[in-house]
Amino acid sequence: MPDQQRQPDGHIGSLVISALFVLMGIIALYDTTGYSDRDSQVFPRTVAILMIVTAGLSLITRFLHPSDSGGFGTGTWWRRVLLIVAMFAGCLAIPHIGFLASGAIAFAGGLIAAMHDRWTPITALLYAGSGAAVMIAFFALFRYVLHVPLP
Known part of the structure; x- marks a missing residue:
């Protein structure tokens, strides 16, 4: 299989983590529906929506353009x-x-x-x-x- 068609294996972890963050954002957004005070919903909802959007963009980007770069890399x-x-x-x-x-x-x-x-x-x-x-x-x-x- 040519290199441009080969799917690198390193992007699978990024896809899984992005999907988990989308799921956690949806759960957090759903959790705010039980808050009795509307003022206390603003910050958690904003963070949950931002988490869904950014993790969704990461998921789409990694899916469309898989790459082995990024991730944990080397370190202690x-x-x-x-x-x-x-x-x-x-x-x-x-x-x-x-x-x-x-x-x-x-x-x-x-x-x-x-x-x-x-x-x-x-x-x-x-x-x-x-x-x-x-x-x-x-x-x-x-x-x-x-x-x-x-x-």
Whole structure:
């Protein structure tokens, strides 16, 4: 079979993941129909619709133009695991230790997973300070501007 007609095997995973994200978006969109307050439906519906549209575009693009490029590529497995564990730990910790402290857990885990350069004391202070500023800004935005009750 000529190369231009051969279907690469690496695109199957992208198709499956895109289809799963479309399905999760549909489930999330359906879930919002049970919300009693119409104001609380706006953000989840917007995110669900965007997830369906972008994952659908990814699904169509990968189906029409299959490619082995992309995907996980090469990298360190522990970084991927650390990022997922940090996100779950932050989510599970919110009811117990609050928004800011659980955000710090998720931010620190994600930062350690993403940092490929050598750590220096100045880099650590800079990242800790900028992370704290971002988390405090989000806390203030949600609590005082949007009036979202946070733990």
